[in-house]
Amino acid sequence: MEQLGKVYIVGAGPGPADLLTVKAHDCIKEADVILYDALISRDVRTLFPENAELIFVGKRAGDGVDVTERQNSIHHKIEKHAKQGKVVVRVKSGDPMIFSRGAEETSYLQEKNIPFEVVPGISAFNAASAEFGIPLTDRRGSNSLHLLSGRDVAGKLLSVKQLVSILENRGTAVIYMGTKVLEEIYEALDVVHRECIQATIVSRSGRWDAQKFKGTLQEMVSLNSETPVKTPALIYLRMEC
Incomplete structure (x- = not known):
């Protein structure tokens, strides 16, 4: 009977290694195999153990590679190494359960009866808020917080009515x-x-070239049309009248 290893799906936060949780750092140190994304910073990658097998599985929107096919490939790589009894650490930027396909990976592991644990990370919306002093809620004007994706998995624009x-x-x-x-x-x-x-747009939060742009929605549309904001980027919207 094969001895299963364990999979840790780890949130690496916005980039700086000192924003990793202690649990995330410990998982990385104990890893036999690490699968990591394109947005994992050099700062975090320096923590990867020398004796661990490193597998780059980076993906970016619009790079021409079939997203479903690539995600299935990631699933199979995780499964293969876990079934060899290894400690597999899947390192994902931000928090693995926020717009990061963490749900797909945990569902696959559940289906295959492979032990796993999710280690949360600081998501981009938290990091950018702290870095640039953007209030997420404010009893004087904002009593709820909503995370949205510009397009859904099928490419459909978010609901403007919502x-x-x-x-x-x-x-x-x-x-x-x-x-x-x-x-x-x-x-x-x-x-x-x-x-x-x-609107407030934060570009590349947690990196040396992070920037914040603030103004009316129309001003931000014009700015982004003239010189596209570097990605990854977040847009914070509030009603002011």
Whole structure:
């Protein structure tokens, strides 16, 4: 009977190694095999043990590789090494359960009866908020927080009706992977909402070239059209009137 190893799905946070949790650091140190993404910083990669097998499984939107095929390949690699009795650490940027396909990987491991544990990480929306002093909630004007994706897995634009409802009810909306659809969102809004929505875009939070841009939604659309904001980037939206 084969002796199963264990899989740790670890959130590496926004980039700086000192923002890793203690548990994440411990898992990395004990790894026999590490599968890591394109957004894992050099700072974090320096912590990878010399004797661990390192497998790069990076993927970026729009790179021409079939997303489903590549994700299945990752699943099979994790399964293969776990069934060899190894400690497998799947390192993902941010938090593995927020827009990071962590749910797909945990579902696959459950289906295969492979022991696993999820180790949370600091997500980009938290990191950027702390780095640039962006309030996520504020009793004076925002009583809820909503994380959205610019497009769904099928490529469909987020629901502008849902977004307007969030903002009208004094919520803060944080849009991941949204800079490429920012103009589409703007065009789908009526004139009143276009004028009242304030936007903050944070580019490459946690990195040396991190930047914050703030203004009306129209100003941010114009800025992003003239010189596209470097990704990864987040968009924070609130209603100001």
